[in-house]
Amino acid sequence: MRPQDFTLDGFLGGRLQIAQPKKGFRAGHDSVLLAAAVAAEAGSRVLELGAGAGVASLCLAARVPDIELLGIEIDTALVALANANAARNGMASRVRFESGDATNPPGAELHDHVFLNPPFYPPTGQPSPNPARARAMRDSENALSQWMRAALAQAKPGGTVTAIMGAERAQEMLSVNTGAVLFPLFPRYGQPAKRVIVHMVKGSGAPFRVAAGLILHEPDGRNTEAAEAVLRGGCALRLI
Numbered sequence: 001m002r003p004q005d006f007t008l009d010g011f012l013g014g015r016l017q018i019a020q021p022k023k024g025f026r027a028g029h030d031s032v033l034l035a036a037a038v039a040a041e042a043g044s045r046v047l048e049l050g051a052g053a054g055v056a057s058l059c060l061a062a063r064v065p066d067i068e069l070l071g072i073e074i075d076t077a078l079v080a081l082a083n084a085n086a087a088r089n090g091m092a093s094r095v096r097f098e099s100g101d102a103t104n105p106p107g108a109e110l111h112d113h114v115f116l117n118p119p120f121y122p123p124t125g126q127p128s129p130n131p132a133r134a135r136a137m138r139d140s141e142n143a144l145s146q147w148m149r150a151a152l153a154q155a156k157p158g159g160t161v162t163a164i165m166g167a168e169r170a171q172e173m174l175s176v177n178t179g180a181v182l183f184p185l186f187p188r189y190g191q192p193a194k195r196v197i198v199h200m201v202k203g204s205g206a207p208f209r210v211a212a213g214l215i216l217h218e219p220d221g222r223n224t225e226a227a228e229a230v231l232r233g234g235c236a237l238r239l240i
Helices: 029-037 055-063 076-088 131-137 143-154 167-175 225-231
Strands: 006-011 016-021 045-049 068-073 095-099 111-116 155-166 180-188 195-201 214-217
Touching: 006 055, 016 055, 016 076, 029 055, 029 111, 029 155, 029 195, 029 225, 045 055, 045 143, 055 068, 055 076, 055 095, 068 076, 076 095, 111 143, 143 155, 143 167, 155 167, 167 180, 167 195, 214 225
Parallel strands: 045 068, 045 111, 068 095, 111 155, 180 214
Antiparallel strands: 006 016, 155 195, 180 195
16 A cells, blocks of 8 residues: 555544555544443453454554454455554554454454444445445445354353444344443434444343443534543443
């Protein structure tokens, strides 16, 4: 990828400098919020499915330094870019990215935590003219369910799976695994959630529940103090 084909973007208040393609899928707040929701701790083995340029993985590794993190991405150009981003931010020794299919990840070793931003937009309407963006976002051939089942298969018993998706798709996840928590992300106070974080414990028999969630913006459009702590401060989201 040529230098003129990507931008260098700051995340977590500028703590991370991450190159992303100018065209195609570009990570933003969803990736940062997803990383903040992963319940990793020192010594955890963590897997991201569909890692893109590595934004979510690197945000997680910045918050929890002593983890071993592998990102799987089908686009080989993005794999190279993600590994370069890990090196740029001094994380290449503990964060690496490999080429692979999120619905059939390589390797047999299970992980303490798996996280993902799966394609969840319905395959109706006008698709993006950029094939990479369309693949990353559009749920063709029941991709959402396939990604979630693959994530659960890669988690250890008692391990967690964490995903971010459109609120309208969240109920579908109840058939995938018990022990799910839905954490709504509200654009503003009094407005319905457009995104939710789904958090599952593999094999849990706990009942499904909806958490209080997070309000992202003040009425004037500024980030709320709680959202700012996550998006710029790098704090964790407490889902339960």
